[in-house]
Amino acid sequence: MWAKNARAAARRARENEELRAVGLTVPSAAGAMAEARQDELDAIDPGWCPAWYTGWQRCYRLVQDHIQAGGTLPTDAGDVLVQGEDLGxxxxxxxxxxxxxxxxxxxxxxxxxxxxxxxxxxxxxxRTQDTMWATNLTAARQFHAREGHLRVPRKHVEQLETEDALSDRQCGADGAAVVKLGTWLDNVRKRAAKLPEQRRADLNALGMRW
Incomplete structure (x- = not known):
């Protein structure tokens, strides 16, 4: 209970300081913690009354507990999942x-x-718009070279194995870069009137159906 009241008093003091900083009248200093007292508590534990989002505190404690239990610091998404939180x-x-x-x-x-x-x-x-276009166009050319046309089903996903594409797209399970080619071509058709001439020409060369 003391800790809860102390945090409430510190928050009230901080709110009062913010009001004074912008020239507004502080309604009452009653119940606000003195600055000296806050400094004393900060010296014991800087996180005793954090002003930030409680979710941050929760994840911090979970990571701390994980390490104290002998685990290593998770650094990548999916490394460690605890109580529904992705600590990595x-x-x-x-x-x-x-x-x-x-x-x-x-x-x-x-x-x-x-x-x-x-x-x-x-x-x-x-990624710039140019690099994203280049990756998608590479996928379209790969599909055309294999199938002989560019009549791509809406849900078709093309997998690229070029180094450039791997850096631009999420990788699939087999290491190939995943490009949602059918969706991309549908979106291109919808904004066909705004496409630069060269981009239209690149797709026309593949037999693009507008």
Whole structure:
């Protein structure tokens, strides 16, 4: 009960500070915790009264418990699932979203779980519209070369094995890149009037049915 009341008092003090910062009148300081008292508690445990989403706290504790039980730090989605939480995905999200974390969250992750921000060379390369078009066009050409036409069923999925495609699309179970070719061609038809001339020509060369 004391801990619950203390957290409520700290939150009230923080809300009062935010009101003062924007020049608004604080309705009452009653029940708000003194700043000195907050500092004393922070010195004992920086996470005693976090201002962030409770789901973050839950996943943090689950990861901490997992490590204390002898497990290794999960780093990839699907590595460790506990109580319905994907701990690997959570850790990865913290690393790649480091700049969005509060300083105290960063401190906790670094000093208790040894989680560090992702390096630049770890960050996924953002796909441009041109690279996505090139990947889909490669799939269309592969289908045409094999089938002799481009009459692709709506639900057809083409698998590519080129290195470029592997970096642009989700990989299937056999390591091939998965391209939802039928869906893509349907979408292209719907925006045919806005396509650049070269893109229309590339598809026309494959016998595209508009």
């Amino acid at each position: 995905r959570w850790v990865s999200t913290q690393r790649f979203g480091w700049e969005q974390l509060l300083p105290v969250q960063q401190w906790i992750l670094e000093n208790t779980l040894e989680i560090t921000p992702a390096e630049e060379d770890e960050r996924p390369v953002k």
